[in-house]
Amino acid sequence: MDCRHRFIRRAFLVTVVLAFCCVLSSAVFSASLKEGVDFYKKGKIDDAIATITTVVQEHPKDANARRWLGFLLLSKLRYADGLAQLQAARDLKADGAELRNNIGMAYLGLNQPDKAIPELEQAITMRKKWAEPQYNLANAYYRTHQLDKAITAYREAAKIAPKDRAVMNNLALALQDAGKLDEAIATFKKAVDLDPKDTMVTGLAPQTPEICINLGLALKSKGDLPEASAAFDKALAAEPNNYTARIALAEVMALAGRDADSLAQYEAATKLRPDEPAPQYNVGVLYSKMGKFSSAVDAFQAVLKTNPSDSEAKAYLGWAQFKTGNAADGVSNLEQALKSNPQLLSGWLNLATIYTIQGKAPEATAAWETVIRLDPKNLAASINLGNLYLQAGQTDKALASYQAASKIDSKSAAAYFGIGSAYSKLGKTDQAIVQYKKAIDANPQMAAAYNNLGVELEKQNKVEEAKAQYRKALQVDPKNEDAKKNLDRFEKPAPKPTVPVGGPTS
Numbered sequence: 001m002d003c004r005h006r007f008i009r010r011a012f013l014v015t016v017v018l019a020f021c022c023v024l025s026s027a028v029f030s031a032s033l034k035e036g037v038d039f040y041k042k043g044k045i046d047d048a049i050a051t052i053t054t055v056v057q058e059h060p061k062d063a064n065a066r067r068w069l070g071f072l073l074l075s076k077l078r079y080a081d082g083l084a085q086l087q088a089a090r091d092l093k094a095d096g097a098e099l100r101n102n103i104g105m106a107y108l109g110l111n112q113p114d115k116a117i118p119e120l121e122q123a124i125t126m127r128k129k130w131a132e133p134q135y136n137l138a139n140a141y142y143r144t145h146q147l148d149k150a151i152t153a154y155r156e157a158a159k160i161a162p163k164d165r166a167v168m169n170n171l172a173l174a175l176q177d178a179g180k181l182d183e184a185i186a187t188f189k190k191a192v193d194l195d196p197k198d199t200m201v202t203g204l205a206p207q208t209p210e211i212c213i214n215l216g217l218a219l220k221s222k223g224d225l226p227e228a229s230a231a232f233d234k235a236l237a238a239e240p241n242n243y244t245a246r247i248a249l250a251e252v253m254a255l256a257g258r259d260a261d262s263l264a265q266y267e268a269a270t271k272l273r274p275d276e277p278a279p280q281y282n283v284g285v286l287y288s289k290m291g292k293f294s295s296a297v298d299a300f301q302a303v304l305k306t307n308p309s310d311s312e313a314k315a316y317l318g319w320a321q322f323k324t325g326n327a328a329d330g331v332s333n334l335e336q337a338l339k340s341n342p343q344l345l346s347g348w349l350n351l352a353t354i355y356t357i358q359g360k361a362p363e364a365t366a367a368w369e370t371v372i373r374l375d376p377k378n379l380a381a382s383i384n385l386g387n388l389y390l391q392a393g394q395t396d397k398a399l400a401s402y403q404a405a406s407k408i409d410s411k412s413a414a415a416y417f418g419i420g421s422a423y424s425k426l427g428k429t430d431q432a433i434v435q436y437k438k439a440i441d442a443n444p445q446m447a448a449a450y451n452n453l454g455v456e457l458e459k460q461n462k463v464e465e466a467k468a469q470y471r472k473a474l475q476v477d478p479k480n481e482d483a484k485k486n487l488d489r490f491e492k493p494a495p496k497p498t499v500p501v502g503g504p505t506s
Helices: 031-041 045-058 063-076 080-093 097-109 111-127 133-143 147-160 165-175 181-193 206-224 225-240 242-253 259-272 275-287 293-306 311-323 327-340 345-357 361-374 380-392 395-408 414-427 428-442 445-461 463-475 481-491
Strands: none
Touching: 031 045, 045 063, 063 080, 063 097, 063 293, 080 097, 097 111, 097 133, 133 147, 133 165, 147 165, 147 463, 165 181, 165 206, 181 206, 206 225, 206 242, 225 380, 242 259, 242 275, 259 275, 275 293, 275 311, 293 311, 311 327, 311 481, 327 345, 327 463, 345 361, 345 395, 361 380, 380 395, 380 414, 395 414, 414 428, 414 445, 428 445, 445 463, 463 481
């Protein structure tokens, strides 16, 4: 029995550019502030911060110095410190679109988008057709799940800055979240083609691999696996060591049935992040699917080395060990996994299968009953449970289990065969015949159904019809011993009577 597959359960990183835009225009500088501004212009941000901090300490009521210090601190992602300086500047009666934008950005950086929104809306009111606050406002709306407002704001930013990659990327994400998948895909494609340098957040804007990953995920959501694969390939062409692109490509390949290609990508991902259990887990799943259980054992053991509490990995390790002939460790690991996670359906399926193969009827019955409790529509469990009940002489329970199977899958030959077998045990020949015929209709290659149908017909003294069924069974399966023996009873010539030697004596 194959183990069930779990592919990427760990969420992909979806790149949302929230590297907000802080700005400050030139102003008339005091002599004491000019040195710090010069450091900033030379790219020496730390020196600029140190110098202007001294200015603020010496001149605490210098609103312009505080605005500059707040701006510089934001550029270093020191949002709380930056906000404190900007608010101090406002307390000193400073105001303006730039100050509002930067305060809004600080709130966004502190994960307080609700507080950012009014500041950014005011910045836009103060200065029309300014892309930076439009972009920041869109991000704030996005963060507060106001998708319609976010889309509108991103569109406004895109009108002002049509070549901005960050704006396009985030617009596409908002469109995707709003269910506008085709438009999102088209927008991602536009973003990929834009120059990364042409953006308000140069150095922090999404690069080609990130946008290609977002594009690929959108295409995967649409079910366009070839195009999704091409997008992830493009991401890897730009950045071969991009872990997210590797596992995204691996999943798409697995969904497309390209197991060998998927395995290669997952194995490449394990080399990029040896301590990350997700790709190792999926390597194990794929090796199991391919029947390479020794390799699967190695992969699942690697997962458990990193994450010993992963009950699914332990359960699948147990199955792989059983398939390599190590039944004792296999059963032990499955039992341990189910003790820690009693709701693990795949573990119960595999343990029930092992117990059934080993002939441990009571244990197998209990395990299959648990499968039914967890998954009432599990066909294999209903049929296997019916078989075990039938073997145990619990014919009524067997019949109920087989009938449940036939309701789960009205085309299941095994279910009808089981119902026929139960009716036969109950002495209900007519009903058994009907069910065996249904089994044959569902699977004309089911030799056992022909044979058993023949047996029931014999019970009704329909010998020629019975013989015809035995012959059909042998046509389907010439090695079917039951049908051969049943037919031989009729077709082997009777032994000639023994002729006595001599005559009667007087």
